[in-house]
Amino acid sequence: MKKPVPNSHLNDLESYKGGKSKVDGIEIFFKLSSNENPFGPSKLVSNAYIDALNDITVYPDPSNNDLIQKLSDFYSLVPDKIICGCGSDEILHLLARAYLGGNDEAIVSENCFAVYPLAIKASGARVVRAKEINFKTQIQSILDLTNNATKMVFIANPNNPTGTMISYNDIIELQSKLPSNVLLVIDEAYAEYVKDENYKNYFELVNNNSNVIITRTFSKVYGLAGLRVGWAYCPKEVIEVLNRLRIPFSVNSSAQKVAIAALNDQKHVSDSVKHNAIWLSIMEEKFKGLGFNVTASDCNFLLIEAGSNLNFSAEEIYEFLCSKGLIVRQMKEYNLSDYLRITIGTEEANKLVISSLEELLK
Ligand SMILES: Cc1ncc(COP(=O)(O)O)c(C=O)c1O
Known part of the structure; x- marks a missing residue:
């Protein structure tokens, strides 16, 4: 029996894989995998959403x-x-x-x-x-x-x-x-x-x-x-x-x-940007201190490489962070499997990233 066939140029097309938001068997406290604003929307926005109902x-x-x-x-x-x-x-x-x-x-x-x-x-x-x-x-x-x-x-x-x-x-x-x-x-x-x-x-x-x-x-x-x-x-x-x-x-x-x-609500925007600038430079320094190669960023995330001077692969570091309730982005689909991309989170999330990595790597 003949089957419907999609356009041939779609054969090798893969679907988009976003940052994970859950991991089986692990309670994730902080999602740092898709570069979202860790503070969420402002109060003004929440009220507008209720109104929009x-x-x-x-x-x-x-x-x-x-x-x-x-x-x-x-x-x-x-x-x-x-x-x-x-x-x-x-x-x-x-x-x-x-x-x-x-x-x-x-x-x-x-x-x-x-x-x-x-x-x-x-x-x-x-x-x-x-x-x-x-x-x-x-x-x-x-x-x-x-x-x-x-x-x-x-x-x-x-x-x-x-x-x-x-x-x-x-x-x-x-x-x-x-x-x-x-x-x-x-x-x-x-x-x-x-x-x-x-x-x-x-x-x-x-x-x-x-x-x-x-x-x-x-x-x-x-x-x-x-x-x-x-x-x-x-x-x-x-x-x-x-x-x-x-x-x-x-x-x-x-x-x-x-x-x-x-x-x-531009105050929410400027507060978020200020928080990001402060933590971006703290995280960059901490990651470097732990032995990662860090790419300087103008965004709300950092791309870090688990180079040969670390005893753990990016995969192992990813798994360890997950076990601590932190979900970051693996870079396999970008062909950067030695790398992780970590979104700047709330102060609590950022501190947990740092202390977890220190526990693993020091
Ligand atoms: C560079 C870039 N462009 C576009 C987007 C998609 O944005 P939107 O949520 O508006 O589709 C993203 C999301 O991660 C992004 O990183």
Whole structure:
């Protein structure tokens, strides 16, 4: 009997594996595997969520009007150039579906965010990885790989899982040297954690060019990963194409309301950023002191390598931390099996990470 057969380009596509939230037989106290805000949402946001309950019987506004207006006011952006999605993941996938096909190539950095290769392959196109130096995206290696088949470049700035970022000048140079038919997607999921005044200028790049897209998310510092809201600033023509593709109500009504409340509570954002900055440098020093190789990070996580000077493998360290109720991210699916990625948590979580590692390694 004949069976339904999916498109052949989907055969070697694996599904996305997020950070684990449980481990069989172990009570996990702190999830440090997906770079969420350890404080969760603010009080204002919780109240907005309860309030949003009144709306769940009717379909949400398919155009996300109020949220777009709020984003436009807050960041001084052109509202017609903003699109919201069910997480920025939805927008990344829509972009790949809309602009890539069978004979195309899309360039990503060697250790890029895992969603890009999935979205590229799902569209039938080829993933081309540009070499990094010290875990840093290199614009020259991207330019060297650009050819007639190249249709998109995805860069997370700063990047997950490495935590590294490239300068505003590098981005400007890359944009100016890329052919104008190549879409440059700059994913700023961790922007709020970066102390770089140039960030507001990236939006100008969208205003001044027809091939630049910036994506942002409410999943990280805003503490709304479970609600699934992301957005992008894009040329109008891109928005029109994405609007044809997207499902009508991908951002639910609670998500739309709560994201507005989250933007209204910038104190929560700045408190979270301050906490992160303090603990990022403490954790970096402690990890180094324990013998890990640590990549300097501009995000809310650290990528650490269990090098040959440690008596335990990354796998063994992961298992030990789990036994202490701490779940961090293994890096096997990124082909970095000697590494772990650890999200900066609450003070209590961070102290438990440090004391657990000291117990194991000292
Ligand atoms: C670089 C990067 N981009 C995008 C996302 C996805 O964000 P969202 O939750 O908005 O889909 C993540 C989540 O881990 C990320 O690390």
